[in-house]
Amino acid sequence: xxxxxxxxxxxLSKAFPGPAGSELVPVFxxxxxxxxxxxxxxxxxxxxxxxxxxxNVLAGLxxxxxxxxxxxxxxxxxxxxxxxxxxxxxxxxxxxxAERNVAFAVRSRWPSWEAGAxxxxxxEYLDLVHLTGSEHKKPSELSGGMKQRVxxxxxxxxxxxxxxxxxxxxxxxxxxxxxxxxxxxxxxxxTQQTIFLITHDVDEAILLADRILxxxxxxxxxxxxxxxNPLPRDRTRHSMYHDPRYYEVRNHLLDFLISRSGxxxxxxxxxxxxxxxxxxxxxxxxx
Amino acid sequence: xxxxxxxRSVFASLLxxxxxxxxxxxxxxxxxxxxxxxxxxxxxxxxQKSGLPTPLQIAKTSWQHLRHPFHDGGANDKGIGIQLxxxxxxxxxxxALAMLIAIPLGFLVGTSxxxxxxxxxxxxxxxxxxxxxxxxxxxxTIRDSSLSSIFVITICSIWPMLINTAHGVASxxxxxxxxxxTHEVYGLRLALQVVLPAAAxxxxxxxxxxxxxxxxxxVAAEMxxxxxxxxxxxxxxWNNLSLSNxxxxxxxxxxxxxxxxxxxxxxxxxxxxxx
Numbered sequence: 399x400x401x402x403x404x405x406x407x408x409x410l411s412k413a414f415p416g417p418a419g420s421e422l423v424p425v426f427x428x429x430x431x432x433x434x435x436x437x438x439x440x441x442x443x444x445x446x447x448x449x450x451x452x453x454n455v456l457a458g459l460x461x462x463x464x465x466x467x468x469x470x471x472x473x474x475x476x477x478x479x480x481x482x483x484x485x486x487x488x489x490x491x492x493x494x495x496a497e498r499n500v501a502f503a504v505r506s507r508w509p510s511w512e513a514g515a516x517x518x519x520x521x522e523y524l525d526l527v528h529l530t531g532s533e534h535k536k537p538s539e540l541s542g543g544m545k546q547r548v549x550x551x552x553x554x555x556x557x558x559x560x561x562x563x564x565x566x567x568x569x570x571x572x573x574x575x576x577x578x579x580x581x582x583x584x585x586x587x588x589t590q591q592t593i594f595l596i597t598h599d600v601d602e603a604i605l606l607a608d609r610i611l612x613x614x615x616x617x618x619x620x621x622x623x624x625x626x627n628p629l630p631r632d633r634t635r636h637s638m639y640h641d642p643r644y645y646e647v648r649n650h651l652l653d654f655l656i657s658r659s660g661x662x663x664x665x666x667x668x669x670x671x672x673x674x675x676x677x678x679x680x681x682x683x684x685x
Numbered sequence: 686x687x688x689x690x691x692x693r694s695v696f697a698s699l700l701x702x703x704x705x706x707x708x709x710x711x712x713x714x715x716x717x718x719x720x721x722x723x724x725x726x727x728x729x730x731x732x733q734k735s736g737l738p739t740p741l742q743i744a745k746t747s748w749q750h751l752r753h754p755f756h757d758g759g760a761n762d763k764g765i766g767i768q769l770x771x772x773x774x775x776x777x778x779x780x781a782l783a784m785l786i787a788i789p790l791g792f793l794v795g796t797s798x799x800x801x802x803x804x805x806x807x808x809x810x811x812x813x814x815x816x817x818x819x820x821x822x823x824x825x826t827i828r829d830s831s832l833s834s835i836f837v838i839t840i841c842s843i844w845p846m847l848i849n850t851a852h853g854v855a856s857x858x859x860x861x862x863x864x865x866x867t868h869e870v871y872g873l874r875l876a877l878q879v880v881l882p883a884a885a886x887x888x889x890x891x892x893x894x895x896x897x898x899x900x901x902x903x904v905a906a907e908m909x910x911x912x913x914x915x916x917x918x919x920x921x922x923w924n925n926l927s928l929s930n931x932x933x934x935x936x937x938x939x940x941x942x943x944x945x946x947x948x949x950x951x952x953x954x955x956x957x958x959x960x
Contacts, residue, residue, distance in 0.1 A: 459863055477866040489860040493882045493958040502878070506868035538959035556868070 403432035410465035426619040440603040443613030482558035488549040490537040497533035507556040523555040543574035563595040738929035746929040772914040779838025791850025816841035830910035842895035849891025853884030885956035893949035
């Protein structure tokens with residue numbers, strides 16, 4: 399299974415110095431999972447469990463204390479244009495317009511392109527996130543949702559092998575969040591991108607993800623379960639609430655986050671979940 | 686709010702000017718009436734005859750100078766425009782030289798915490814030295830008064846630029862650097878397209894402070910070493926006891942300093958960004 403995966407995370411752990419300053423406290427340890435090509439995977443967990451650190455390791459921005467991440471069978475050594483990142487804080491360069499923020503990425507990916515080709519490519523992706531007409535606005539002139547759209551356009555525009563999204567909708571209001579989630583699904587359907595998304599929103603995970611990884615609380619957090627999403631791929635925010643399976647998944651995820659995430663999980667003994675996920679917890683996807 | 690306050694503040698400014706000029710005229714106007722009190726004492730403190738020019742006299746002097754600003758009648762008779770141009774030229778040259786040193790060095794210091802800590806004691810030691818104190822060393826080694834003034838300008842301009850560049854570069858947001866890293870942007874492109882625009886407002890603030898100091902220092906430096914320049918002009922007119930020329934020069938120094946500052950102010954606005 400791991401051989402054919404695009405990304406394989408193997409025995410990953412990360413430790414930071416504790417409050418005393420001397421001894422290392424592992425935020426998470428022995429984290430294993432894989433992401434297949436074209437798959438949409440969500441990692442969900444409480445704040446402080448090291449979700450963002452895992453994403454930073456995948457992005458190559460941080461190095462793990464132990465374990466490794468393979469992409470196409472090769473270990474990740476540092477940041478790469480093969481892995482696009484949408485940052486939680488959108489991280490746009492404030493002195494550049496929306497279009498030039500995207501162009502910054504496009505020029506990095508294809509340095510030999512002429513200005514016209516860069517502009518066309520940028521426009522294509524700005525249109526994709528419905529920013530037509532706001533290309534020349536600076537980030538300070540854009541709303542939070544529009545800023546994050548630019549961030550998404552910038553990440554998609556470089557056509558990476560995998561997109562890493564770090565709670566991209568965390569700072570947005572519910573209405574905007576829903577709109578951009580729909581857009582993200584459309585783009586995903588159109589581009590067949592592999593996406594790895596971090597969230598703490600259960601509904602977001604169920605709407606977007608093929609597979610949902612559940613993380614226990616830190617310190618010593620683990621990826622405790624992998625839940626295959628039983629809802630049909632053509633689900634929308636409106637249709638999914640009418641599917642009885644939605645409530646089963648939702649209850650299962652909430653049950654985990656509320657009552658079972660606190661203690662370190664053993665690799666078996668998830669009574670409630672097997673029916674939903676076809677017996678694919680650690681035995682299947684998690685090695 | 687600004688538009689409503691505008692005319693009123695202009696009116697207040699003009700009123701203040703009128704009061705000051707009126708008071709000045711009153712104090713410096715030579716009275717024909719005999720002075721009261723001990724005449725010997727009055728003579729001793731110089732109250733009998735005021736040497737200070739009246740505003741009207743200064744206006745006349747100014748007009749004389751401004752009619753032929755670029756008049757050149759030899760080494761000791763140059764128009765005020767030429768004198769100013771020499772001073773501004775020295776400042777700009779010394780300033781440009783300081784930029785060439787301070788900004789690249791500031792980049793290095795800002796990116797390397799090690800270098801920052803290693804250089805900090807020297808910067809702290811050299812910074813408070815009055816730039817004019819360098820003059821003897823400069824004159825001895827360079828053996829040219831004009832070049833020595835430029836050197837002194839360079840020395841005094843370096844510190845604010847260096848410190849601000851280092852600070853601006855060191856405080857570039859981590860997320861912007863992460864954006865650069867995930868796009869595999871390193872080296873010169875990172876410096877020019879991410880770090881420089883991010884730090885530009887801080888760097889320009891440093892340049893603005895440096896320019897202010899440089900303009901303060903050039904007058905003193907020229908008083909010290911002579912040659913053509915506004916500082917020399919002030920000193921020569923003091924030796925001529927022509928105070929209206931001195932006051933005229935003071936006003937011009939203020940105006941030029943203000944214009945230089947305004948120029949840097951608008952440059953700063955050009956590169957500043959809102960987050």
